[in-house]
Amino acid sequence: MTDLPGPFLDRMKHMLKGEYQDFLASYGKPRLHGLRVNTMKITPQRFEEISPFSVKPIPWVKDGFYYEGDVHPASDPYYTAGLYYLQEPSAMTPASRLPIEKGDKVLDLCAAPGGKSTHLAARLYDTGILVANDISASRAKALLYNLEVFGAGNIFVTNEIPGKLSEVFEGWFDKVLVDAPCSGEGMFRKACDVAKTWDEQRPWYFAKIQKDIVSNAVKMLKPGGMMLYSTCTFSPEENEGTISWLLWKYPEMELADIASYEGFRPGVPDWGDGNEELKKCVHIWPHHMEGEGHFLALLRKKGQQLQEKTFEKRSRKKALSPSRGLSKEERRLLGEFLRETRISDAKICLESDHVESRGGRAYLIPKLPDASGSLHFLRYGLLLGEFKKNRFEPSQAFAMSLTPELCGESICLQRNDERVLRYLKGETIQVPEEACSLKKGWKLMCVDQYPLGWGKLQNDVVKNKYLSAWRKK
Numbered sequence: 001m002t003d004l005p006g007p008f009l010d011r012m013k014h015m016l017k018g019e020y021q022d023f024l025a026s027y028g029k030p031r032l033h034g035l036r037v038n039t040m041k042i043t044p045q046r047f048e049e050i051s052p053f054s055v056k057p058i059p060w061v062k063d064g065f066y067y068e069g070d071v072h073p074a075s076d077p078y079y080t081a082g083l084y085y086l087q088e089p090s091a092m093t094p095a096s097r098l099p100i101e102k103g104d105k106v107l108d109l110c111a112a113p114g115g116k117s118t119h120l121a122a123r124l125y126d127t128g129i130l131v132a133n134d135i136s137a138s139r140a141k142a143l144l145y146n147l148e149v150f151g152a153g154n155i156f157v158t159n160e161i162p163g164k165l166s167e168v169f170e171g172w173f174d175k176v177l178v179d180a181p182c183s184g185e186g187m188f189r190k191a192c193d194v195a196k197t198w199d200e201q202r203p204w205y206f207a208k209i210q211k212d213i214v215s216n217a218v219k220m221l222k223p224g225g226m227m228l229y230s231t232c233t234f235s236p237e238e239n240e241g242t243i244s245w246l247l248w249k250y251p252e253m254e255l256a257d258i259a260s261y262e263g264f265r266p267g268v269p270d271w272g273d274g275n276e277e278l279k280k281c282v283h284i285w286p287h288h289m290e291g292e293g294h295f296l297a298l299l300r301k302k303g304q305q306l307q308e309k310t311f312e313k314r315s316r317k318k319a320l321s322p323s324r325g326l327s328k329e330e331r332r333l334l335g336e337f338l339r340e341t342r343i344s345d346a347k348i349c350l351e352s353d354h355v356e357s358r359g360g361r362a363y364l365i366p367k368l369p370d371a372s373g374s375l376h377f378l379r380y381g382l383l384l385g386e387f388k389k390n391r392f393e394p395s396q397a398f399a400m401s402l403t404p405e406l407c408g409e410s411i412c413l414q415r416n417d418e419r420v421l422r423y424l425k426g427e428t429i430q431v432p433e434e435a436c437s438l439k440k441g442w443k444l445m446c447v448d449q450y451p452l453g454w455g456k457l458q459n460d461v462v463k464n465k466y467l468s469a470w471r472k473k
């Protein structure tokens, strides 16, 4: 507590008045640990039943749970299977309050390392498209990794400045999440380093960046589309200040109500330009809720959505297609693999125009208008695998997007079977008795019913095809 910067505390005292002592006391409490269940793979109810450690529901996020600080959920095979993402409880709120509908075109503009993107992907449930962007190349890699562990396939992962994206995606998205870079004052309890780098200029520095980011976000929204703006800071400049500016600059934007929770506190008009509408914003205060500090604003772009076709046509004109259909030989090799592994048509239909080839690799691409080849992207669609000489090698991401129901050739090991860990370390494992009668060849390796990766059955052993970069040490 004593390490908190003096000018920060002075400002908080001025802002919070009678609540200041309670706010200060919250820094004496331990940080809270949370995880969010991947609802593409498991329901929160089922997870609660099978969780190897004790969890307690987070009351305002239906797929979120608290866990005790002395357990290590990241070393569990269920984590490796993408059943949950570790996330601070308040940080689960923004993606839970953006009204996503199946089939939506969604943009997560400041997405890395993917806490909110994995949440949005789960809510889309492999429909529509999630464009997940981050300006930082290294952080965008972590973003892609987390989305692939989750089994998300309808993705376009980009590493761009917002201005470049908005040239391509003008008026295109149904929903946009802006989890803005900020001074991080709400995270001082969780990460003391953030407090050490804070100074009085930081809120102003970030407020300027936020204005540029939200301007581009507004440009990319369809009329009738919705945007959720969030920060993990308390400073008025970056919260009510940025939103006041946005409403003044873009009269086509209006604030909308956020699905309520008793602990949420309204935005404060006087911390912006006095506009009473700012009360629709939400503050999460650590002295009112079991989570760190956050701010949220939900905005709507006025007007009716134009006919879909108008937008499709417009974006096609601007875009360059970076992919093409499969060659006859590629179709044969992929077809053989799908038959061998008995992967359901419900997952991939070779006749559909959504299977494409780029640089010797096959992708299942989302149903989206052409994405511009001028953008720097890390992934467009689900990477199915690579065409090698006379064979097809499936990818790790493909495995993560499957289930034993979708892939007839699966080997499921129980979570406490010592072979699970050995498989994750890259070792060859002895085939379980019940799988001895299976034909040789590619198998989806699972922990319980949840995918871990590929293996190749030969005689009574499974050769390890778990992606080497993901192996446990």
Ligand SMILES: C[S@@+](CC[C@H](N)C(=O)[O-])C[C@H]1O[C@@H](n2cnc3c(N)ncnc32)[C@H](O)[C@@H]1O
Residues within 6 Å of the ligand: 109, 110, 111, 112, 113, 114, 115, 116, 117, 133, 134, 135, 136, 139, 160, 161, 162, 179, 180, 181, 182, 209, 213
């Ligand atoms: C608060 S973090 C995002 C956290 C992420 N939404 C999550 O839930 O895991 C803000 C992100 O914005 C990125 N960023 C910074 N400036 C940006 C800009 N001008 N445009 C887009 N992203 C930016 C940073 O690299 C950082 O990853």
